[in-house]
Amino acid sequence: MIELENVAYSYGYAGGELLTEISLKLAPGSFHFLTGPSGAGKTTLLKLLYGALVPTAGHLRLWGQDIRAMSRDDIAILRRKVGVVHQDCRFLDHLPVAENVALPLTVSHQGGPDQAQNLSDLLGWVGLTARADALPPELSGGERQRAALARAVIMSPEIVLADEPTGNIDWEMSQRLLHLLVELNRMGKTIMIATHDLQLIRAAKSQVQARVLRISNRRVQLAGADL
Amino acid sequence: MRALHAALAFLIGDPQADRMVPPAGFTVTLTVFTSAAMAFLAVFALALSLASGRLAERWGDDLAKSATIRISAPADQIEDQTRAALRVLETTPGVAEARALSDEDQRVLLEPWFGPDLPVDQLPIPRLIEVIAEGDGYDATGLRLRLQAEVPGAVLDDHAAWRRPLVEAAGRLRALGWLAILLIGGATGAMITLAANAALAANAQVIAVMRLVGARDNYIAGAFVRRFTLRAAAGALGGTVLGVLTLVILPRGGGDDETGVLTGLGLSGLQWGWTLVIPPLAAAVAFLATRAAARRSLQRLS
Incomplete structure (x- = not known):
């Protein structure tokens, strides 16, 4: 599905590579946490995984295709197979929640009656039916994260990547969001969550078999048993 | 489509x-x-x-279709030369009309400069012939040569000298x-x-x-x-x-x-x-x- 082989990435300015010798395979249906200190490269690694960045060295294969051999359009289309949730959610603030959630359908010209039902079900699943017509700035932190998750999964992606999804919400909301992600994993989706919230990781491990990866010294390592 | x-x-x-x-x-x-x-x-x-x-089109077309022949000769020869010039013009292909301006016509032309009382008949003013061309016009060079041979006092002015800069x-x-x-x-x-x-x-x-x-x-x-x-x-x-x-x-x-x-x-x-x-x-x-x-x-x- 997604495979990294000796991948390195550098932003080009002084300081050298941010990530190096990353070899990783995300198998279908697996659940991963990515942890590490701020600035370690968690977000950069996630960006590599959804094709927003191209490795400066090594091989990154998305569904068998090397990203360097792909055109920008190919990457855009492939990105529809990857749902992404950011800490800051990234909405179009002038569009209501329902339209924001449906954006992936809109840009891929897949809107229609079936999808309208799908959207309605999805908003119900994340508990935002009543907030469908609200604008993103009117939502609470937890509601924004759930809306972002709904948008991430509306195309039924094979992988969901979440970058610090609980960074701006309270513990109760974090639990609720985690529950939704675990539910998705049980449906067969591959999940990777970048977080430094150890409490969240422990809570997840009690519900699902999760692999915890730590970025340390520019490399990805399997975290110890304390997690 | x-x-x-x-x-x-x-x-x-x-x-x-x-x-x-x-x-x-x-x-x-x-x-x-x-x-x-x-x-x-x-x-x-x-x-x-x-x-x-x-x-540009107007000036090019209209002015190209008109010309003036000026006859400067001693008073006793001017009428003969005018008639000779008109005969030449009658047999020139491309000339639709040729008319010698009368004293009255010339007086009207000069009136803006010299006033209404100009004694045109007493002054050695050249005789003017107005020429109107048709179709693609006449051969100006050929006409000049014929006039030179038959009417020594005639000068053809086809307006080219001042028409060209205007058109340009x-x-x-x-x-x-x-x-x-x-x-x-x-x-x-x-x-x-x-x-x-x-x-x-x-x-x-x-x-x-x-x-x-x-x-x-x-x-x-x-x-x-x-x-x-x-x-x-x-x-x-x-x-x-x-x-x-x-x-x-x-x-x-x-x-x-x-x-x-x-x-x-x-x-x-x-x-x-x-x-x-x-x-x-x-x-x-x-x-x-x-x-x-x-x-x-x-x-x-x-």
Whole structure:
């Protein structure tokens, strides 16, 4: 599905590579946490995984295709197979929640009656039916994260990547969001969550078999048993 | 047919894609105003170009069809030479009419300079013959040679000496008009590029979100391009209408085309149809300028 082989990435300015010798395979249906200190490269690694960045060295294969051999359009289309949730959610603030959630359908010209039902079900699943017509700035932190998750999964992606999804919400909301992600994993989706919230990781491990990866010294390592 | 289909699809657009870019922003006003102002100026440049073209044609055609023969000879020979010249003209192909001006005609011609009491019959004034050409005209060189042989005091003036610079000036004025239209098109493109760049920079977050959800560059660019193209077309339509109305109410020189560009600036007959080209042309310029700007920005933002 997604495979990294000796991948390195550098932003080009002084300081050298941010990530190096990353070899990783995300198998279908697996659940991963990515942890590490701020600035370690968690977000950069996630960006590599959804094709927003191209490795400066090594091989990154998305569904068998090397990203360097792909055109920008190919990457855009492939990105529809990857749902992404950011800490800051990234909405179009002038569009209501329902339209924001449906954006992936809109840009891929897949809107229609079936999808309208799908959207309605999805908003119900994340508990935002009543907030469908609200604008993103009117939502609470937890509601924004759930809306972002709904948008991430509306195309039924094979992988969901979440970058610090609980960074701006309270513990109760974090639990609720985690529950939704675990539910998705049980449906067969591959999940990777970048977080430094150890409490969240422990809570997840009690519900699902999760692999915890730590970025340390520019490399990805399997975290110890304390997690 | 395919191009028409593509143009229709572009005009109809994708309402959902259009909604992705926030509608507000100073670039809206800038684009509409620029297009309107440039279209207004383009109407005048077009009118200048077409009016000077008409003038050049008129001077070229009308003056080429008339000439004057001046006969300077001793008083006792002037009538004989005039008759000889008229005989030569009667047998010259391309001459439709030749008429010797009477004393009265010559007095009227000289009246503005010498007053009504000029004793024309007592002055050694050359006799003038007015020549009107037909069809492709006469052979001026051949006519000069024949007159030289048969009428020694005759000089043919086919107006070429002063007609040429006038026609050239009108031609340059026409070229200047077209150059102005090109410059207006270029300036419109530059201004719309600036506005599009500003809009793209202001909407970097929107672009990031569209990318995140899997939008292709063409889709993202299309949302901006269509918006700018339609705004430019609307602005240009307004500017063109205003320009045409202004031309209509401009004072006329009593229908006399020889009064020149100052009073003859305007369009006539089918020439008004040219103004219909301005809004689609402005839209095409906006389309190309915004598409290029969007592609550059999307490359830079990747």
